[in-house]
Amino acid sequence: MKILLLEHPRQVAGARCNDIANTPLSSCLITGYAAGMLARQGHEIKIVEGYLERLSYSEIYREVKEFGPDMLGVHMVYHWERDEGLFAFLGKIKAEGTAPFIAAYGFYPTFAFEEIMGHCRAVDAVVMGEPEYTLARLAEKPRPVVHLQEIPGLARRDESGATRVRRREPVANLDLLPPPVRTDAMLRLPEINIEGSRGCYGGCSFCYINAFYARGRAGGRGVSRWRGRGPESIVAEIDELTAALGQKDFYFVDPNFFGPGRQGQDRALRLASLLKERGVRFGIEARVNDIHDATIAALVEAGLRHILIGLESGGDESLQRLNKMTTVAQNERALRILRRHGIEPNVGFIMFEPDSSLEDIRMNFAFLERNNLLKDLPVTANVLYHPQIILQGTRAYHKLREEGRLKLLATTYEGTAGFADSRVAALARIMSGITNCLFMRMDGIWSGKTQGPKEAPAVYARLNQALIDCFTGTLHQLESGKQFSPAEMAALVHEAEREINTLSR
Ligand code: SF4
Numbered sequence: 001m002k003i004l005l006l007e008h009p010r011q012v013a014g015a016r017c018n019d020i021a022n023t024p025l026s027s028c029l030i031t032g033y034a035a036g037m038l039a040r041q042g043h044e045i046k047i048v049e050g051y052l053e054r055l056s057y058s059e060i061y062r063e064v065k066e067f068g069p070d071m072l073g074v075h076m077v078y079h080w081e082r083d084e085g086l087f088a089f090l091g092k093i094k095a096e097g098t099a100p101f102i103a104a105y106g107f108y109p110t111f112a113f114e115e116i117m118g119h120c121r122a123v124d125a126v127v128m129g130e131p132e133y134t135l136a137r138l139a140e141k142p143r144p145v146v147h148l149q150e151i152p153g154l155a156r157r158d159e160s161g162a163t164r165v166r167r168r169e170p171v172a173n174l175d176l177l178p179p180p181v182r183t184d185a186m187l188r189l190p191e192i193n194i195e196g197s198r199g200c201y202g203g204c205s206f207c208y209i210n211a212f213y214a215r216g217r218a219g220g221r222g223v224s225r226w227r228g229r230g231p232e233s234i235v236a237e238i239d240e241l242t243a244a245l246g247q248k249d250f251y252f253v254d255p256n257f258f259g260p261g262r263q264g265q266d267r268a269l270r271l272a273s274l275l276k277e278r279g280v281r282f283g284i285e286a287r288v289n290d291i292h293d294a295t296i297a298a299l300v301e302a303g304l305r306h307i308l309i310g311l312e313s314g315g316d317e318s319l320q321r322l323n324k325m326t327t328v329a330q331n332e333r334a335l336r337i338l339r340r341h342g343i344e345p346n347v348g349f350i351m352f353e354p355d356s357s358l359e360d361i362r363m364n365f366a367f368l369e370r371n372n373l374l375k376d377l378p379v380t381a382n383v384l385y386h387p388q389i390i391l392q393g394t395r396a397y398h399k400l401r402e403e404g405r406l407k408l409l410a411t412t413y414e415g416t417a418g419f420a421d422s423r424v425a426a427l428a429r430i431m432s433g434i435t436n437c438l439f440m441r442m443d444g445i446w447s448g449k450t451q452g453p454k455e456a457p458a459v460y461a462r463l464n465q466a467l468i469d470c471f472t473g474t475l476h477q478l479e480s481g482k483q484f485s486p487a488e489m490a491a492l493v494h495e496a497e498r499e500i501n502t503l504s505r
Contacts, residue, residue, distance in 0.1 A: 001139050002044045004069035004099070005031045006060065008086050009050045010079045023077045023107050024209060025285070026253045029195050030106060030131060031075045032180030037132040040178040043139055051077075052185035057089045064098055072099035073127075073135060076116070078108040081410045087120045094122035103138060105131040110212055111392035112413040113155040117163050124148075126155040128167055129212055130198075132177060170213045170225070174198060175233045179240075191251040191283065192241055196271075197228040200256040202287060204310070205323045206350070208393030209255045228259050231271035238280060250282040258290035265295050272298035281305045288326050288334035300341045309334055310348040314367020315360050318353065322388075323395065328367065335371055347373060352387040352428040354400065354417040358479055361424060365475065374468055377460040378446065384471045385435040387428055390415045423478040426489060430474055433493035434467070438500055453504055462503050470496055 035045045046067050050060050064072065074090065093099045105127035109116050113126040125148060127134045134153030148156040153168030171177060174197070186193065199213050210225045241247055258264040272295075275282075283306040284299075291309065311331045313319050319326055338345050351364055365384075367373075374380050390397050390406070392413045400406040406415040419425035444450035453459045474492065478484075484492070 001070045002068060003038055003046075003071045003073060003135075003139060004064060004067050005035055005045065005047045006064075006072060006074045007031055007047070007049050007051045008060075008074060008076070008083075008089075009055060009057070010077055022079055024255055025193075026195065026198070026209075026255055027075070027077070027107055028186075028193050029180045029253055031073075032182055032186070033177060033195075034073060034105065034131045034135050035181035036178035037136050038139055039181060041136055041139065045181070047181065047183050049183050049185040052183075052188075057085060060089070061093065061098075064093055069099055071101045071103065071139060073103050073105060073131070074123075075106045076104040076109045077106060078112070078411070078413050080414075087122070090120060090122040101125075101138075103127055103135065105135070107208065107212055107393075108413060111208065112411060113165070114163050115412045117155065117157065124156070128153050128155055128165065129214075130168070130171055132171065134168060167214075170199065170227065172227070174227055174229045179237055187245065187247070191249040192245075192247050193253045194234070194237060194241075194250050195229070195254060196234050196252050196257065197226060197254040197259065199225040199227055200287075201226045201260040202256065202325060203323055203395070204312070205321070205395040205399070206388050206390070207255075208391060211393040226256060226259050226264075228264075228267055231267060231274055234271060235274045235278075238275070238278065242278070242280065248280045250280055252282060252284045255285060256290075257284035257286050258295075264290065265292060268295050269298050272302035275302035279303070283307060285309075288330045291334035291337050293337050293340075296337055296341050296343075300343065304343070306346065307338065307343055308346040308348060309338070311335075312348060312350050313353075313360075313364060315363040318350075318356065318360050318364075321353065321355060322350065331367075332371060347379070347383065349373075349383040350386055350388050351384060351431075352419065352424060354388065354390075354396075354405070355420050356424050357421055358423050358427075358475070361427065361475060362479070365472070375464070377464045377467070378442075380464050380467055381435045381438050384467060385428075385431040387432070390417060423483075426484045427471075427474055427478060430484070430489050430492050431471060433489075434470060434496040434500075437493070437497045438463070438467070441500055441504055459504055463500060466496070466499055466503060 031047055035047055039045050046069070048055070048060055048063050072093070076086070090102055094102055101124050102122055103125045104116060104123050109126040110128050113128065117123055117126060125138070134151060137151045138154070148154060149158070149164065152166045155163055155165045158164050180195070182192070200207070200209050203210065214225055238250060257268070259267055280303045282303050284304065285308040288309050288311065296304070310324070312322055312324050314328060314331070316328050319328065335345065351361065368383055373383060388396065390400065397406065397415060400415065400417045405417045407418070408415050419428060445452045
């Protein structure tokens with residue numbers, strides 16, 4: 001069978017350019033893994049990199065037409081609004097018979113399958129969760145509707161047109177999956193993405209990693225849904241890639257590099273011992289409670305160069321609300337250990353959650369300040385603004401909906417609850433306006449497309465301080481009882497925008 005897998009074009013909405021997590025990093029290999037499995041089954045596979053290659057829909061149309069697939073799989077990624085361009089494209093190729101069967105896969109369709117299938121009749125089925133075995137079954141079958149019901153891991157329409165769903169158990173042994181197919185566009189990235197594990201043993205209220213892989217909602221407390229590849233298998237893949245490409249820079253896309261407990265640390269130590277002699281460099285993402293001195297020392301010796309840790313908050317009550325299962329003391333300990341080993345981490349931080357009080361915000365700021373996390377402009381802009389994003393599949397989404405507080409945005413996939421405290425809402429709105437303006441101003445420079453200002457470090461230091469002053473000044477006024485009218489908030493953002501433009505010239 002001829003199967004085309006599409007990574008569709010994505011745009012970043014101007015008002016959301018400081019928001020992250022529209023799809024987890026691990027999804028960047030989802031198409032590659034699907035292609036690996038389908039290729040092993042003997043199918044003819046083509047991947048079209050509409051996003052990385054910045055293709056237009058007319059260019060993608062030509063590729064689809066030329067290839068003539070029996071099935072088109074589309075890795076559907078939410079980018080802050082309903083993607084009418086994509087749905088129109090799928091409608092066109094389906095109507096004219098260019099793609100007789102269309103299946104969507106990925107995080108967004110796994111949670112928003114009902115809405116997508118209701119809205120876009122061109123989508124015949126949605127693959128729920130991991131796509132490898134479900135797509136392989138789909139490719140085996142002749143596909144009149146009656147046969148789809150036999151395939152687990154699929155959302156499909158029944159004879160009456162109603163949507164029916166069957167989940168599939170997560171892949172038990174990741175080492176049995178064929179390695180992912182990596183396209184030229186992927187190999188042009190500065191680091192080669194590699195997957196060492198799937199899932200997480202945590203259960204953060206804002207995260208849907210486990211709900212994607214498993215049947216129920218996000219992973220329950222104490223239930224480990226983390227699955228790791230064997231260190232030997234990971235190193236064999238790295239060896240193959242370095243031998244074929246000479247590339248030595250890797251990034252583990254795992255949401256949680258470490259498995260739980262002692263076993264998780266031992267596995268990381270084993271991997272470190274295997275990587276030590278190979279001269280590779282790599283990055284990882286981790287929970288703060290997994291940062292231990294001996295393991296980090298071994299990983300740094302093996303080539304660990306950067307790490308993202310999910311701090312999320314500077315207050316223990318807030319960490320409990322987020323069900324992070326970590327403490328502020330663990331956050332600070334992780335920062336100390338990493339810095340002792342020469343690593344300045346990237347940090348995940350949620351400044352504004354729906355139930356934040358002004359005291360929580362003050363506590364967050366004090367935490368960031370005493371831990372030297374307000375020294376670097378891109379980091380400052382991130383941590384002083386990030387609100388909790390509420391996506392379908394997360395505990396927060398379900399809880400807020402049950403409480404009747406969830407308001408849906410453009411799709412069922414994302415909601416907002418507003419803020420319980422109107423003063424927190426005012427600060428979040430002002431910081432959102434200012435940081436979005438900063439990110440738009442810096443977009444070309446930070447993505448390397450345009451040159452930075454002369455004397456960039458001094459300029460960035462001034463911008464950094466201006467951002468901190470704006471945050472603390474507004475927070476102080478709110479604490480003193482000031483109420484901002486919409487016009488005053490807009491004026492503050494406008495003033496900051498002018499200052500950003502002046503300082504960054
Ligand atoms: S630790 Fe990270 S991957 Fe795990 S549940 Fe929390 S946010 Fe998700």
